[in-house]
Amino acid sequence: MPEQRNQRRSLLFLQAAALFLLATMAAAQGGAGTRYRIAEADVAKELSVIGLNVSASQVHFPAYISSATEAPNLEVVAAEPIGANQVHLELGCPTATECLPFFVTVDVEEPVRFSAEVRLKTRKAIDPNRQLTLPTKEARLTVGSHAVLVIRDGRIDIHLQVLAIDSGAMGQQVRVCTLDRKKVFRATVTGEGTVTGMAE
Numbered sequence: 001m002p003e004q005r006n007q008r009r010s011l012l013f014l015q016a017a018a019l020f021l022l023a024t025m026a027a028a029q030g031g032a033g034t035r036y037r038i039a040e041a042d043v044a045k046e047l048s049v050i051g052l053n054v055s056a057s058q059v060h061f062p063a064y065i066s067s068a069t070e071a072p073n074l075e076v077v078a079a080e081p082i083g084a085n086q087v088h089l090e091l092g093c094p095t096a097t098e099c100l101p102f103f104v105t106v107d108v109e110e111p112v113r114f115s116a117e118v119r120l121k122t123r124k125a126i127d128p129n130r131q132l133t134l135p136t137k138e139a140r141l142t143v144g145s146h147a148v149l150v151i152r153d154g155r156i157d158i159h160l161q162v163l164a165i166d167s168g169a170m171g172q173q174v175r176v177c178t179l180d181r182k183k184v185f186r187a188t189v190t191g192e193g194t195v196t197g198m199a200e
Helices: 002-029 040-049 111-121
Strands: 075-082 086-092 102-107 146-153 156-164 173-178 184-191 194-199
Touching (some): 040 075, 040 102, 075 111, 086 111, 173 194
Antiparallel strands (some): 156 173, 173 184
């Protein structure tokens, strides 16, 4: 019973995070060029590339997700079983300018086995302390540049597109704000175009 309550809480948190991310993405995409909807078939295609056959009807998006390209190059980042017949997947694109990380659920008969297969077949190790890009000593952030802010909450990462208010090098603290400039965050530069932090 407590485990089911925890799963429900996790699912509610994920849904809230997805809606928050959607609102931020909508603001970020307002002034940008053409955006293309990432479809269920795109996720099913990515899973087939790593050897897992799933139909588009088994994939469910919590919200509208888009990319800068018509045929985005998706990558599976993480997989976790939820409930008796679903897997929670985190996906993304090679760069944050193509698409921000997003979540989907996939209907499967054996979620634990499916999640294990995803972990084995993806090239990246699934690490709770993973970063969107690999840090380099030369990584810098300049005033006015776009970046991805990673906010960590337990086992969940929330990714937001932000603008740099300060300049900073790898490991330095900077201030960043949402694209509408309504929310300011203190963050640490953790990679090229990537910062990690919390709200001020």
